[in-house]
Amino acid sequence: MSTPGFPRPLPSLDGDSARYWKALGEGRIELPRCVECARLVFYPRPFCPACHSDHLAWEEISGAGRVYTFSVVHRATHPWFMDKTPYVYAVVELQAGVRLPTTVVECEPSAVRVGLRVEPVFEAADEGVTLLFFRPARR
Ligand SMILES: [Zn+2]
Numbered sequence: 001m002s003t004p005g006f007p008r009p010l011p012s013l014d015g016d017s018a019r020y021w022k023a024l025g026e027g028r029i030e031l032p033r034c035v036e037c038a039r040l041v042f043y044p045r046p047f048c049p050a051c052h053s054d055h056l057a058w059e060e061i062s063g064a065g066r067v068y069t070f071s072v073v074h075r076a077t078h079p080w081f082m083d084k085t086p087y088v089y090a091v092v093e094l095q096a097g098v099r100l101p102t103t104v105v106e107c108e109p110s111a112v113r114v115g116l117r118v119e120p121v122f123e124a125a126d127e128g129v130t131l132l133f134f135r136p137a138r139r
Contacts, residue, residue, distance in 0.1 A: 007080065018042045024130040073086060081127065087109065
């Protein structure tokens with residue numbers, strides 16, 4: 001469901017993040033890892049933010065993680081989200097070692113806690129875009 005007249009804001013699928021978005025569309029999370037210092041790089045970019053090397057190699061990572069921090073959004077900042085409130089905007093820390101901004105779905109906002117174990121949800125949105133959300137872990 002969406003607010004009439006306001007398309008859902010979506011990312012562009014080109015440039016340095018194209019492979020990330022393509023993998024999400026296939027139900028996987030892929031990120032570049034720095035070959036020089038082994039740091040996982042999120043968001044995807046053409047160099048390592050730690051050592052500035054451009055020697056990166058993409059790899060699939062697990063979507064298992066925990067809620068690092070979160071906020072319950074009651075007032076939408078974009079018209080498309082007006083009928084989605086309240087929802088949980090969160091930063092999830094993956095076991096692989098990166099923190100991603102996201103939304104926690106498939107649970108009441110009051111059930112979300114810092115440290116909650118989560119698993120990925122791949123949501124096919126409009127225009128061929130797949131978005132990455134998280135829900136409480138079922139296992
Ligand atoms: Zn590096």
